[in-house]
Amino acid sequence: MRSRETEQGSSATAGFLALVLVILVVSTVYIFVARIWPMPPTITRVGHWIDAQYNLTLWITGIIFVMAQLGLAWMVFRYRDHGQKVRFTRGSHVLEIVWTTATLVLFTTLGAMAVHAWAQVHFIAPEPNALRIDVMAEQFTWNFRYAGPDGKFAPTAPEYYNDSNGNPFGINPASKDQDDIVSPILVVPVNQEIELRMESKDVIHSFYVRELRIKQDIVPGMIIPIHFTPLKIGKYELMCAQLCGMGHNRMHSYLEVMSEADFQKWLKQQEAENQQ
């Protein structure tokens, strides 16, 4: 006790901070290791590349995270105040250069490795036989448009936007082409490349389907294309991943992947409804 009084230092703050850091590391690692919030399995080939890239990045950054935080905890505790004299240090230029360069090399390499998957979705054009579907996002709903039996998309203009009339895309009512199909859910055939051309009427929305591993902002005034090939039949949640207003939580739809036969049946149904 006597030495404490003369040194006038306290380990309590340092000890507490070090403990908090260790708890932070352990709980973070636990969340990932126990797979508490796992992603649902992907349904595209590109999705597997993205998962592989994600896992690699997570492993590397995870190991660095654990080492850095435990190192910090150790330093905080090791150099705690026990009454010693304060020493001034300017740090080390060599170390600064080494770890800045290491970070730069690491992240540039990881980025370069991901270019392939990114380019498949964003830079490389879809195959000519891809099925084109137009997407119109608006507060707070999704609309999907198919060309209809004639295989052509009818001309549209903003002045014809009319949600209450079932014309969210603004198809020109004077046009002869009135066979486009408009659906609130995205229905697609399996094993077929799909090209989405996405537009927004009002604010920035974001197209997100976890199983596709695609999250793409939709910006008013732009037509943003993406493409993917679903490989598994099923019904998948489609949500808006951009806080787009008070009703954002309601901006929700489905991606339904069907067999080619079921898809054709669905199209026929929609066409019949169109004619009524």
Ligand SMILES: [Cu+2]
């Ligand atoms: Cu939205």
